[in-house]
């Protein structure tokens with residue numbers, strides 16, 4: 001049995017890129033199945049990282065500082081697989097063509113933010129059919145009761161029901177597909193937000209169940225949940241997380257917003273009336289949010305920055321400037337990538353091939369262990 005790790009660990013301290021561990025799939029091989037091994041492959045020197053992001057809507061500053069920036073850093077320290085999970089996006093109704101368009105745009109955005117396809121493996125979920133295939137095997141070892149307890153399902157199904165949209169079976173089995181995503185890569189670590197902790201727990205439970213029933217097949221992954229701090233709040237409702245589902249866009253800084261608009265959003269950010277600059281999220285949520293954004297962008301501590309300002313105006317102006325400086329080159333790269341959609345598609349095809357070399361081998365291992373009749 002694979003060693004039982006604690007479910008959640010702090011983000012790892014970064015190590016330099018180690019020697020070739022033989023785990024990076026050989027893109028040139030281009031075959032469906034890489035090296036099939038009957039046991040899970042683990043490589044402590046070069047941990048395998050997997051994370052997924054839905055191609056829905058535009059990314060905002062909270063996504064960049066809370067998630068994507070960690071991916072960009074992690075790609076150098078780990079054998080990293082980043083997946084645009086288009087199949088997950090289909091669990092709620094989508095217009096024909098919408099998911100494809102937003103998958104391309106998400107890829108362009110992630111590349112613009114610094115994911116390097118020569119360093120990590122960036123791909124689209126539906127380009128690697130083993131995700132859907134393994135999700136079936138996973139569903140067959142997952143209890144309905146387990147899926148019923150998932151808070152994301154409860155929230156999203158309530159929302160669909162309010163909109164009088166159908167609540168799909170896909171929305172219900174979503175966590176089984178997510179588990180398959182992770183397990184297909186012999187994943188050691190899954191960097192996700194706090195809201196995904198329950199799905200990673202489920203992934204571990206079903207992987208252990210599968211291993212117990214069919215023999216050592218899957219690596220048991222751990223969630224790595226970043227410490228608070230990079231939590232970016234809405235500029236108008238600073239007690240709410242910045243979110244694309246906010247009632248108004250005034251407090252949400254989209255990465256691709258016109259930068260003059262971005263600067264204005266900061267100048268109009270909600271503060272309070274006592275006029276004192278200090279990092280104190282519960283008493284002064286608006287001011288503290290500005291300090292933590294400025295801190296996250298400049299790599300300094302929010303508390304320390306709080307001591308350097310005595311007025312809200314200069315704090316807002318400096319935060320706006322720092323964010324504009326961060327986003328300017330990202331927008332520039334994004335525009336270049338948008339000019340050449342075929343170039344991005346080609347990078348995604350290479351990513352899918354690299355992913356498939358690993359996923360195919362793990363899927364074959366799982367099927368072997370289940371003992372389905374091999375095709376002659």
Ligand code: TRP
Pocket residue numbers: 050051052053054085088177178181182190191192196199
């Ligand atoms: N469920 C995740 C979210 O909503 C997205 C996701 C799908 C994911 N598959 C994954 C995240 C695998 C991590 C690993 O954010």
